[in-house]
Amino acid sequence: MASEPSVVTVTGPDRSALLTDLTLRFGHIELVSEREIVLPGGGRGHELTVRHRPFTSELGGVVPPPPPPAPLQAAPEPPTQLHVAPEPVAAPPEPPALVPDLAPPAPTAVPTPGAAPPAPDPAAAERALAEAREQAEALLAEAREQAQQALDQGRADAEQLRADARNEAARVAALAAEEQAAAVAAARAQVETELEAARAEHQRALAEHQAGEEQRVQAAVAARVRDLDNASDGRRVGAEHEARRVIQAAQEEAVRIKQTAEKDVTEARVEARGITREAREQADALLREARAQADLAGVESKALSEAVRDAQHRLRELSSQITSQLQAAQKDLNDRTSLHSVQARIRAGGNEGSAVEIAEHLSKILRGAGSAEEQ
Structure with a gap:
């Protein structure tokens, strides 16, 4: 281990x-x-x-x-x-968020009358879109690197398989050649041995039968030599056939190994294409989501601007109403409290209220103006 x-x-x-x-x-x-x-x-x-x-x-x-x-x-x-x-296996880390979460918007303070409305800030939407694009490009680069590594590994394995097939074929061919050479050498040794035996027998037959047996012995020796030559040729042909068969089997095995290696390379290429296509689909989905968030942020900023303008317009109208009411109350108060007005009403014999009643009436007018201004 x-x-x-x-x-x-x-x-x-x-x-x-x-x-x-x-x-x-x-x-x-x-x-x-x-x-x-x-x-x-x-x-x-x-x-x-x-x-x-x-x-x-x-x-x-x-x-x-x-x-x-x-x-x-x-x-x-x-x-x-x-x-x-x-x-050793460590705990998998938390996967990083693909799109950063947008912080909740801070409460918008109501601007004072006459202040300019805040301009919409598209920087957040642009940053979100840029981060989504960077993450999509990183995913695509990582998928391409993984696909290239898988393709390189497939090629290396195919080269290794081809080299192993060539070595195996060379070894089988060398072994077949050695076996053929050994068989031929053994056949030649056996033929030489039998030839020597035949020559010795022929010499003995010549020594024993010098007179009438010479022709018969020669015919027998010639027949024996022909038989030995035929046997040697048959063994040599058999050894050659066996060597051819072994070489053909080695070539077929090499072809099979080569086809297996090509199949593995093809599968690695298909897997690499699938990884690249999946990464592109994820990048497109991220880009679409970022664009949708940017569009939503633009629409929300426009709606906020419209609401701010409406509030400012309403405040201006309320300020003008309060100002006109205060001016009318001031004019009424001046008319009621002026010396000439009081003397004129006394001469006319009218019933005029006391100073306390005039003060209460003035406080009511001021309270009404204050409540209108608060509304």
Whole structure:
């Protein structure tokens, strides 16, 4: 078991399936070691040790790796057994808000009569739109980087698979050539041995039968040599056929591995396109929401300006009414309290109120003017 948190060891019967699974789980990986083992079921398998990049969030904290994808349903092969080293997993940080929350507007003070209305501030809407655009561009850049990493990893895996296929084909071809050379050498040695035996037998036959058996022995020796030549040719042809068969099987295996690598690269490209399309859709949604918020802020600012103008107009009207009422009350008070007016009413014989009644009447007029001004 690996001691580093970023080092993972897995075992399984299919090497390409193990590499694909690790790539989907951890993204970019680096092969540390590889060896062939015997699985618990008795079959041959592979043990791979890889190193992956640690997962980091935007705030700098370590985040847990994504969940592994569902294993493929493969009938002829046993399921892949993964022995993953335990990794420290930190609590995921709070995701940053995509659009900043707007603070509630402060209570607007009623302007004094004659003051200019506050101008609408579109800076908040512009800032929200700029932040949404920056976040959308960051998401798009991150999606492009992830897609490029996936594509680069797919290409690297494809190159590694091609190199492994070439090495395997070269090894099989070398082994077939060695087997062919050994078979030819063995056939030649056997033929030489049999030829030596035939020559010895021929010499013995010549020594024993010098007279009448020479022609018969020669015919027998010639027939034996022909049989040995035919047997040697047959063995050589069989060895050549076996070598061709082994080379053809190696070429077919290399073609199959190449097709598998191209398929993996195609799937990586499709996944990268999907990530890029999803990031673009999220960016468009963010931009639309920011524009809607900016439009809403503009409409609210216009409505607030209209309300302020109406309030100022109403205040001006009330001020003019209060001023006219005060002037009328002042004029009435001057008319009622002037010496000439009092003397004129006394001469006319009219009933004139006392000073207390005049003061009460004046206070009522002033109170009425004050209540009108407050309203």
